[in-house]
Amino acid sequence: MVTHYFWFPKVHVEILEEAMKGMQLGLLIGCESGEPDAIPREVFDVAVVEETIVLHNIKDVVVAFSLLMGVIYCMNLEYPYAMKYTFEFLQRVVMKIKPDQASARVHGRRNKILRYKL
Template sequence: MKGMQLGLLIGCESGEPDAIPCEVFDVAVVVEETIVLHNIKDVVVAFSLLMGVVYCMNLECPYAIKYTFEFLQRVVMKIKPDQATARVHGLRNKILRYCNICLR
């Protein structure tokens, strides 16, 4: 956790590392190198709680994940989508094009 400004720690029992391991036994929300929530059994719930902590505590997101948070706000949660940066609009359009190709 050293140097971790914001994130999730995912405890899992699995032979191979995966994006979201199948056998998650604990997820913790970390803010400024401190575990603020733990014993969460679902990665999606933990991510939602992380977003809630960011908003409730009015935290500034780390620069390295600035566009990730903007994408979640503007595209996924549709919070003022017309105010998205060109980079986020571009990613949204690429995803939509890809989805249209896959659905054909």
């Protein structure tokens, strides 16, 4: 999944277009802090992108991620080739959607993770 951050209180169209360049599918997270975190604390907008902005004005990254997965699932979209195992892992292991249909690679990663006690 591609995630881009932008740090401008008032984003112009040119800035959004530059941030989305080459982005097939993912989240565009707008935050006001100068340094990116794994999950930014001061998020003012999150947009779901599928070659263009599909949904925006979402204030929570987790909700935006859920909406992204919903868009993929409902629209029956193919995962981007470079990220297909990441999305499959999220779908089959994290979200438990048809976990018995996981590929061998995803099933192997799931087993490695389950070996460790959290």
